[in-house]
Amino acid sequence: MPDPAIRFERVTKAFGPVRAVDAVSFDLPQGALVTLLGPSGCGKTTTLRLIAGLELPSEGRIEIEGRDVSRLAAAERRIAMVFQSYALFPHMTVLENVAYGLSVNGARRAAAEAEARAMLASLGLEGFEARLPAELSGGQQQRVAVARALVLRPQVLLFDEPLSNLDARLRRRVREDIRDLQRKLGLSVVYVTHDQQEALAVSDLVVVMRDGRIAQMGTPTELYEDPADAFVADFMGEANVIAGEVLAADGGRARLRVGGAEVEAAMRAHPVGPATLAVRPEAVTLVDAGGVPGRVARAAFLGQTREYEVETDAGMLFVIAPASAPAFAEGAAVGCRLERVIPLRG
Amino acid sequence: MGALSLARIALACAAFGLLIPPWYGLESGFASWPGGEAAPLAVLLAGGAAWWLWPVPLILLASAPSLLAHRAEGRLLIACGAGVIAWVFLQGWAIGLPGTVWSIAAPFVGDASQPALGWGATFLLTGAVGLLSAGLAAQGRFNGDAFVSFLVVGSAALLIAFVFAPLLTILSAAAVEDGRIAPEAMLARLTAHEAWSLACVTSSLGCGVVWNTLALATLTGVLSTLLGLAFALLSARANLHLGGAFRALAILPLITPPFVVSLSLIVLFGRTGMVTEALSALFGIPRSRWIYGLPGVLLAQLLAFTPIAYLLLEGAVRQIAPSLEEAASTMGARRFTVFRTVTWPLLRPGLAAAFLLGFVESLSDFGNPLVLGGDFDVLATRIFFAIAGARHDPGRAAALALLLLGLTFGAFALQTAWLGKRRYVTVTGKGDAGVPSPLPRGLAIACGAVAFPWMAFTAIVYAIIMLGAFVHDIGRSDMTFTWRHYITAFEVEWFQGLVFRGAAWDSLFTTIEVAAISAPLTAGLGILLAWLLARQAFPGRRTLEFLAMLSFAIPGTVVGVSYIMAFNVPPLELTGTSLILIICFVFRNLPVGVRGGIAALAQIDRSLDEASATMGGGAVATLRRVILPLMRPAIIAALAYSFVHAMTAVSAVIFLVSARHNLATVYIVGRVEAGEIALAIAYSSVLILIMLAVVLGIDKLVGRAQIGRRAPAGAMQTAPVPVTA
Numbered sequence A: 001m002p003d004p005a006i007r008f009e010r011v012t013k014a015f016g017p018v019r020a021v022d023a024v025s026f027d028l029p030q031g032a033l034v035t036l037l038g039p040s041g042c043g044k045t046t047t048l049r050l051i052a053g054l055e056l057p058s059e060g061r062i063e064i065e066g067r068d069v070s071r072l073a074a075a076e077r078r079i080a081m082v083f084q085s086y087a088l089f090p091h092m093t094v095l096e097n098v099a100y101g102l103s104v105n106g107a108r109r110a111a112a113e114a115e116a117r118a119m120l121a122s123l124g125l126e127g128f129e130a131r132l133p134a135e136l137s138g139g140q141q142q143r144v145a146v147a148r149a150l151v152l153r154p155q156v157l158l159f160d161e162p163l164s165n166l167d168a169r170l171r172r173r174v175r176e177d178i179r180d181l182q183r184k185l186g187l188s189v190v191y192v193t194h195d196q197q198e199a200l201a202v203s204d205l206v207v208v209m210r211d212g213r214i215a216q217m218g219t220p221t222e223l224y225e226d227p228a229d230a231f232v233a234d235f236m237g238e239a240n241v242i243a244g245e246v247l248a249a250d251g252g253r254a255r256l257r258v259g260g261a262e263v264e265a266a267m268r269a270h271p272v273g274p275a276t277l278a279v280r281p282e283a284v285t286l287v288d289a290g291g292v293p294g295r296v297a298r299a300a301f302l303g304q305t306r307e308y309e310v311e312t313d314a315g316m317l318f319v320i321a322p323a324s325a326p327a328f329a330e331g332a333a334v335g336c337r338l339e340r341v342i343p344l345r346g
Numbered sequence B: 001m002g003a004l005s006l007a008r009i010a011l012a013c014a015a016f017g018l019l020i021p022p023w024y025g026l027e028s029g030f031a032s033w034p035g036g037e038a039a040p041l042a043v044l045l046a047g048g049a050a051w052w053l054w055p056v057p058l059i060l061l062a063s064a065p066s067l068l069a070h071r072a073e074g075r076l077l078i079a080c081g082a083g084v085i086a087w088v089f090l091q092g093w094a095i096g097l098p099g100t101v102w103s104i105a106a107p108f109v110g111d112a113s114q115p116a117l118g119w120g121a122t123f124l125l126t127g128a129v130g131l132l133s134a135g136l137a138a139q140g141r142f143n144g145d146a147f148v149s150f151l152v153v154g155s156a157a158l159l160i161a162f163v164f165a166p167l168l169t170i171l172s173a174a175a176v177e178d179g180r181i182a183p184e185a186m187l188a189r190l191t192a193h194e195a196w197s198l199a200c201v202t203s204s205l206g207c208g209v210v211w212n213t214l215a216l217a218t219l220t221g222v223l224s225t226l227l228g229l230a231f232a233l234l235s236a237r238a239n240l241h242l243g244g245a246f247r248a249l250a251i252l253p254l255i256t257p258p259f260v261v262s263l264s265l266i267v268l269f270g271r272t273g274m275v276t277e278a279l280s281a282l283f284g285i286p287r288s289r290w291i292y293g294l295p296g297v298l299l300a301q302l303l304a305f306t307p308i309a310y311l312l313l314e315g316a317v318r319q320i321a322p323s324l325e326e327a328a329s330t331m332g333a334r335r336f337t338v339f340r341t342v343t344w345p346l347l348r349p350g351l352a353a354a355f356l357l358g359f360v361e362s363l364s365d366f367g368n369p370l371v372l373g374g375d376f377d378v379l380a381t382r383i384f385f386a387i388a389g390a391r392h393d394p395g396r397a398a399a400l401a402l403l404l405l406g407l408t409f410g411a412f413a414l415q416t417a418w419l420g421k422r423r424y425v426t427v428t429g430k431g432d433a434g435v436p437s438p439l440p441r442g443l444a445i446a447c448g449a450v451a452f453p454w455m456a457f458t459a460i461v462y463a464i465i466m467l468g469a470f471v472h473d474i475g476r477s478d479m480t481f482t483w484r485h486y487i488t489a490f491e492v493e494w495f496q497g498l499v500f501r502g503a504a505w506d507s508l509f510t511t512i513e514v515a516a517i518s519a520p521l522t523a524g525l526g527i528l529l530a531w532l533l534a535r536q537a538f539p540g541r542r543t544l545e546f547l548a549m550l551s552f553a554i555p556g557t558v559v560g561v562s563y564i565m566a567f568n569v570p571p572l573e574l575t576g577t578s579l580i581l582i583i584c585f586v587f588r589n590l591p592v593g594v595r596g597g598i599a600a601l602a603q604i605d606r607s608l609d610e611a612s613a614t615m616g617g618g619a620v621a622t623l624r625r626v627i628l629p630l631m632r633p634a635i636i637a638a639l640a641y642s643f644v645h646a647m648t649a650v651s652a653v654i655f656l657v658s659a660r661h662n663l664a665t666v667y668i669v670g671r672v673e674a675g676e677i678a679l680a681i682a683y684s685s686v687l688i689l690i691m692l693a694v695v696l697g698i699d700k701l702v703g704r705a706q707i708g709r710r711a712p713a714g715a716m717q718t719a720p721v722p723v724t725a
């Protein structure tokens, strides 16, 4: 078993009274793309900066590939970081930017530039070597920033919200590029984002953070299908969180009482009794009768899908149905068939 | 940089200082090296001399073994560094040139005596500071970065030695009489009749010098603010397209030695001046000496300081968001009502800042009162005469200096309070659309009626300086053309090579040399300090910032007095050298470099530093390859500022020049005292042209660099730039 790429042991970072990162422990495997996901201010950037060595932990221990780096400054760690603003040096050409890390680490100028050229070429940036960063588009700047980070062959590559400065159409392509590159080179990558879709699309492993702590950690599927609590369920895509009672659940299917009605749904094993349940909007099918009875309060046609808000005894349910399914008008009485239900812990 | 490498370099530096350069300051040069007067400490000790310095090499030696074994032991290095520094200074104070100064040392060293510390000691102390810093870094201070540690400790040591300690010296000088501490003498000096007398209220006698100073400063503050406001309103709100003319007018005083306008005033209004002659011939108005005294000094200070008020207030006027005024006028207010109810209240903080700036400038001005004061003494000149006059009395000078210091600190405290509070009215100018409302008609006429005559007057004053250099005796209206003054000052001859025969060459060369050496030192230290203060977090940062900015608030006269008191005797004896001039300029001009640097760093995103760090760039590499190149404009501005200032300053250095190292400004003042006005004017015109060339050259180099004596645009948010008069 190789050492984890990064290990946090009860790492705390306090800024005065604020504990931006609060006794966090985790192991991140090598060669994986891990995202740190969470709402703004939850401590993602601070966690990333702790890995980079731009902040030193107030308490706890940080290891990179088995080596204790807790007290090492950024310059002494073998990490590379792509900053949210890219932080390209405005007074250096693209080539000089990429060769910078090599030359401050003692490489000779010619060797550094040759290696930088090769890296630029491999990222499709040949021909841009002599330009200044200001003369590049946002996407190109981003690739230069990646080239500058990769050329040092870091143990870990860090991205802080790398897509936030790109326009919407470019985002999908760039995030795919990052993922392809990570797979091709087998890099260990830690990637910060507040966008749940982005996290689901690229990650091997997602760490959901909340108020400086880890809310849950797992693969995208695990987090989506089996969120630990209402916060994660809601954060990992929309979820209707409702109160209900488990009448029987033996793995696979369950019988539940929701809003006075008795229904059957796919659900993992759970003890009998009252429970908090999460239902994804697309896991509800609207029918004329059956399931949890309700009334359509609002209906909207979005092209590929229809969205409904349905008033039930268990509360308002948000439902997304394919456009091909039968349509219901506002005010119509409907039944909500729960296809899949997630019991939440706590 | 790691602690170990710093410690090794430091030890090598200290060892060099021990073995090679002369330990003591030299009177007659290196000739006797390696023995005699120029002997290094190692030779002295080997010969049995200065045996009380034996602990120095021994302490150094103690740090060597662990360093050779590749270990940097924090505690040991701190102890060694601090030990060497402490021992060198303690023995230096205890055993002076006349013999033992501290009687407590007498039983041990007998009547030993020694001169001041020299280059050997300088290297050794630098090494000791390095060891101390390496020790601190090895203990994990400054994030373990020895380079940062060395910069902080080193600059703190320099600031303490050359800014803070001299101030303390004044304090102690004021409290010492006949070689003993006498608090009652200090009290008597601080409350002396000459300072506080109110005789002028009830009789024809002059008032105390404190009242004179305050009266002059208040008048200068109020009038320069009003004049500046007239200019600011016209240039920002009257659509007259006078920006160029105003700016030219504003920049002239910045590159002129501050007392030069006084010369021009004498030429115009002196007893035999042009205007005086004309009035006497045409209207039979008797000649008088009215210009020598409060009116003359006030006029000169207004000419010199109004441009500063203008620059500051123009910024303030432009910062008022037009939309606020528009809002008022859409509510039906008339133009004058808008001005009275919206514009004026928003301007008030700016006015207060301009007033305090003029006030402080006037307090610190030395050249104008010296040239035009006559019997009207202010603190700055009285201090000078207490040192340089017939009645040499350092205690009295020190007490007067404390009074002046109290006044300036008071004004600065007021200013800080004001500027701190004014944030709530600051209105962002950016992105706020709308056309500024034009001035009410009556007000525009009033401003014009004040500003245009004043502008014409200023133009005449400067024209006199350029003209006076080319005529026989402008002071007595003898207007025949001549090169005579330039020949006296700047004659060159070919006699087996170029011979600079002119009387002014010596001082001009010294001035340029001192300015050219001190400018890069000022800019370098200033920018490094700015980087430390803006980018590094370490305990004591606020204190370091205070020390770095302290000389802002110290009038030049006080600096001059404190330097001759602090650096006149061993162990630090610098008077009479050109080094003391350089040091004086470096630390006087430092705050501007620091502030410019901090402002520039605020524009450079921190992520650039961090990116460099994540790529393996240490503090040195990041600074050299990323930060400094991006700070180039600020560095050049700091260079220009300190160069120009070193060329125009007079107040501090008039105490510090010597026959061998005289400066242009001091030489000119001397010519004025000797009545050679024309020669003084000729020399001044050359200085102005040199400065103009420097300023314009730099302007070309970096676009519109801010070389103003006081940074105009930023002046609203930050403390004002100090005085060099």
Ligand SMILES: Nc1ncnc2c1ncn2[C@@H]1O[C@H](COP(=O)(O)OP(=O)(O)O)[C@@H](O)[C@H]1O
Residues within 6 Å of the ligand: A015, A018, A019, A020, A038, A039, A040, A041, A042, A043, A044, A045, A046, A047
């Ligand atoms: N240098 C700092 N000084 C003080 N507080 C900070 C600092 N950096 C971050 N914080 C605080 O720590 C918390 C987490 O910040 P951050 O890690 O930037 O969150 P995120 O990247 O998830 O939005 C926030 O409350 C933030 O205000």
Ligand SMILES: [Mg+2]
Residues within 6 Å of the ligand: A044, A045
């Ligand atoms: Mg963030």
